[in-house]
Amino acid sequence: MIFGEKIKINFENIENGTKLTVSNFPKGVSITALDFGKDLAKRTMEGYSPNPLEEIDVISGINEELTTGEDIVFIYTHGDFISSTILVGALCKKLITTLPTATPLEIGGIFHGEKNDAYIRVAIQKMIITNDALGSSLEINLPFETDMNLFKSRFSNIAFSLIPEVQSIQFGLGAPISKKANSNLGVIPKRVEVSLAPHIESKIPALALVYDIVFESLAIFTLVNL
Numbered sequence: 750m751i752f753g754e755k756i757k758i759n760f761e762n763i764e765n766g767t768k769l770t771v772s773n774f775p776k777g778v779s780i781t782a783l784d785f786g787k788d789l790a791k792r793t794m795e796g797y798s799p800n801p802l803e804e805i806d807v808i809s810g811i812n813e814e815l816t817t818g819e820d821i822v823f824i825y826t827h828g829d830f831i832s833s834t835i836l837v838g839a840l841c842k843k844l845i846t847t848l849p850t851a852t853p854l855e856i857g858g859i860f861h862g863e864k865n866d867a868y869i870r871v872a873i874q875k876m877i878i879t880n881d882a883l884g885s886s887l888e889i890n891l892p893f894e895t896d897m898n899l900f901k902s903r904f905s906n907i908a909f910s911l912i913p914e915v916q917s918i919q920f921g922l923g924a925p926i927s928k929k930a931n932s933n934l935g936v937i938p939k940r941v942e943v944s945l946a947p948h949i950e951s952k953i954p955a956l957a958l959v960y961d962i963v964f965e966s967l968a969i970f971t972l973v974n975l
Contacts, residue, residue: 750830752907754974758837760911766826769833771810771840776818780811784839789832791962795870796877796954802827805836816840830911831963838966841973847892849972851965853957854942857883861957876954882947884916885957889968891939896975897921904971908943908964914956917944941968 751759753772761768785805792799803826810821821840825833842848853861856869876882891900901920908915921937922929943964945956953959 750910752910753970754903756841756970756973758970760830760833763824766824767828767830767833769823769825769836771821771823771837774810774816774818774821774840775844776816778816778840778843779814780816780840780843781814784843785836788835788839788962788966792832792835792959794954794958795873797952797959799832800827803832831960834907834911834963834966834970838962838969841966841969844973845892845969847894849889849891849965849968851887851889851961851968853955853961854886854888856885856955856957873954876951880951882951882953883955884945884947885955886942886944887957887961887964889941889943889964891941891968892972893939895939895972897937897939899975900971903974904941904967907967907971911967912945912960912963913949914946915943916946918942919944 751757756774757772759770759772761770789799805828806824806826808822808824810817810819823833823836825836855861857872859865859868859872861869872883891897897920905918908918919942921940923942926934926937945960948954948956
């Protein structure tokens with residue numbers, strides 16, 4: 750699968766993993782293994798952690814922690830397309846000054862906040878015991894200067910193509926905007942809300958608690974391509 754206008758990414762299935770190619774990335778950008786590792790490490794929650802056999806090899810495009818201007822090619826053993834987007838985000842965040850932020854919104858219908866931590870913890874523990882999974886949602890706050898008309902279609906295309914659990918994506922005020930008139934709209938937030946079905950294989954108790962970094966990475970990649 751290929752995505753992107755200015756910077757292109759190409760995902761390919763290979764034996765025991767994924768090959769990721771990033772094309773048209775600028776030369777001379779500093780990037781280290783720690784940059785990738787910090788974001789990949791965020792894919793953890795109670796009851797789930799990444800495959801310990803994961804291994805990432807840089808085949809070309811990065812030399813002595815600097816991009817060379819050639820295609821950047823990763824071989825991601827025991828990795829998948831979804832986790833590969835985190836590598837893309839780690840690269841692309843070097844090219845923008847204001848980063849989007851993604852945070853869980855609801856877990857199994859329970860609002861994600863300090864007051865509800867205990868309820869969510871009990872719900873997650875039940876999912877772990879029964880080998881089940883919860884639906885969830887997350888929100889992404891975008892930089893103020895984001896061109897939402899361009900962002901909507903490009904972000905949605907990637908999200909729906911890569912992540913089968915994505916059920917709906919709302920932008921700005923979302924569905925409630927249908928009840929408003931122009932005269933009382935006010936400032937529409939540069940915001941995205943993604944609703945997720947339970948994980949198809951029930952391996953992740955609540956996707957929003959693991960995939961927030963995935964959607965943040967997808968938003969970053971979309972922004973550099975506007």
